[in-house]
Amino acid sequence: MKIIAILFIVLAVIKLSISNCYWSENCHYKQFSSKTPYQFVRGDIRDSIVKLKGCKAISVWSLVRHGKRNPGILYAQSMMDLTTMKYDIKMNHENGKGSMCAQDVENLYNWEADPNMFKNLHQIAAEGYQEMYGIGYRLRKTFKDLLKSLGDKDYKIRPAYGAWIENGVKGFVEGFGNTSMIIQKSNAVYDIMAPYEACSFYLNEVRYNQETFAELYKYQSSSEFLAVKHRIQQRTGADFTLSNKNITALYDLCRYTSSGLSNELSPWCAIFNKEDLQVIEYEGDLRHFYRNGYGNPLNEIFGRIPLADLLESFKIAKNGKGKKLTVYFTHATMMDMVYTTLGLFKDEKPLNGSFRNPERKWRSSKIAPFAANLIVTLNRCSIGQSTDYNVAFYMNEEPLKSICNEGVCSWEDFEIKLKPFTNSTLAFC
Ligand SMILES: *[C@@H]1O[C@H](CO)[C@@H](O)[C@H](O)[C@H]1NC(C)=O
Numbered sequence: 001m002k003i004i005a006i007l008f009i010v011l012a013v014i015k016l017s018i019s020n021c022y023w024s025e026n027c028h029y030k031q032f033s034s035k036t037p038y039q040f041v042r043g044d045i046r047d048s049i050v051k052l053k054g055c056k057a058i059s060v061w062s063l064v065r066h067g068k069r070n071p072g073i074l075y076a077q078s079m080m081d082l083t084t085m086k087y088d089i090k091m092n093h094e095n096g097k098g099s100m101c102a103q104d105v106e107n108l109y110n111w112e113a114d115p116n117m118f119k120n121l122h123q124i125a126a127e128g129y130q131e132m133y134g135i136g137y138r139l140r141k142t143f144k145d146l147l148k149s150l151g152d153k154d155y156k157i158r159p160a161y162g163a164w165i166e167n168g169v170k171g172f173v174e175g176f177g178n179t180s181m182i183i184q185k186s187n188a189v190y191d192i193m194a195p196y197e198a199c200s201f202y203l204n205e206v207r208y209n210q211e212t213f214a215e216l217y218k219y220q221s222s223s224e225f226l227a228v229k230h231r232i233q234q235r236t237g238a239d240f241t242l243s244n245k246n247i248t249a250l251y252d253l254c255r256y257t258s259s260g261l262s263n264e265l266s267p268w269c270a271i272f273n274k275e276d277l278q279v280i281e282y283e284g285d286l287r288h289f290y291r292n293g294y295g296n297p298l299n300e301i302f303g304r305i306p307l308a309d310l311l312e313s314f315k316i317a318k319n320g321k322g323k324k325l326t327v328y329f330t331h332a333t334m335m336d337m338v339y340t341t342l343g344l345f346k347d348e349k350p351l352n353g354s355f356r357n358p359e360r361k362w363r364s365s366k367i368a369p370f371a372a373n374l375i376v377t378l379n380r381c382s383i384g385q386s387t388d389y390n391v392a393f394y395m396n397e398e399p400l401k402s403i404c405n406e407g408v409c410s411w412e413d414f415e416i417k418l419k420p421f422t423n424s425t426l427a428f429c
Pocket residue numbers: 078081082243244245246
């Protein structure tokens with residue numbers, strides 16, 4: 001009896017030491033902060049377009065973040081250095097160290113780096129091009145009457161500065177169905193879809209100021225975060241102490257080498273469990289919150305610039321002279337700033353490094369995934385003899401319900417909301 005009991009305990013312990021298998025798990029956590037594949041969080045504008053009786057869209061305005069790009073030099077180097085860990089993990093597993101299951105270890109061992117990812121640093125990835133293609137394609141399908149045949153003066157397409165953004169726009173126009181469309185030149189010095197780039201005051205005070213990341217650093221020394229590091233250390237059986245930088249590199253390997261379009265998660269993700277991914281995602285939320293969001297009062301000012309353009313565009317369109325389509329391509333920073341200016345996804349208390357609120361509204365995986373977008377339509381409605389206008393907002397191709405009634409604002413509400421942003425100056429820069 002005693003022997004059976006001991007045997008039972010030993011078996012239970014052995015069973016416990018192998019954590020869940022990633023490959024056979026059904027429900028994976030797919031929110032990877034600002035490197036979330038668009039496919040994992042998007043809606044579909046074709047289905048979600050709000051149809052209102054007697055109304056039709058007369059102008060579409062949108063702000064689109066570039067699609068998936070390759071990592072930049074600093075992060076890519078750490079990622080490359082850590083790819084050799086797949087050999088260590090296999091060896092550790094064979095020596096009874098680490099707690100990953102056999103198939104996960106084997107999948108990781110068989111993983112090969114996509115040569116393009118480490119060669120064309122910071123450039124648009126094939127998947128990012130497809131993400132842009134998809135948005136162009138679905139926009140064209142959704143507004144088939146309005147966007148059927150566009151003359152040169154009927155639309156405006158302009159990217160922010162950066163080869164990875166500009167190359168993605170080619171995907172957009174291809175998906176839209178007209179590769180001859182005129183893409184305006186980006187402006188390296190200043191443009192309305194990235195006004196902070198030219199603001200040295202912001203860059204010094206916020207972006208490159210380490211104080212901006214104080215709550216993030218605090219979080220990195222919290223017991224919750226240290227527990228994640230400990231679990232990853234145990235799971236991989238690594239014989240060196242994993243640094244925060246190493247954890248970031250492993251996380252980057254997981255998210256950059258997962259594919260949204262083919263719905264395939266990277267074997268590197270098997271190193272993390274769901275809670276680990278949620279904790280690391282929160283690091284991203286803290287970074288975005290303080291660098292681009294409510295965490296600093298400067299951030300809200302920059303979002304006014306594109307929003308003033310939106311109001312102006314629709315005023316002109318309402319008077320019958322506007323563009324049918326305006327699309328600006330930009331960075332995650334701008335998406336964060338615009339939602340901040342609109343007062344959306346604002347938590348009662350600012351995010352901090354002492355407590356990760358699972359119910360928080362501020363989510364970088366939703367606000368600024370790859371190809372994140374805000375699409376706004378001006379609708380003209382005829383009710384009997386009278387004509388009225390309203391404005392519908394969509395975030396990542398789903399109605400942006402929290403802005404107004406189910407995402408549709410009356411013209412008056414729209415104007416009241418955006419008017420304060422006209423004539424904004426960036427004199428403090
Ligand atoms: C882990 O991170 C440290 C610095 O934090 C770095 O020196 C080391 O090279 C990294 N290890 C690997 C295997 O990349």
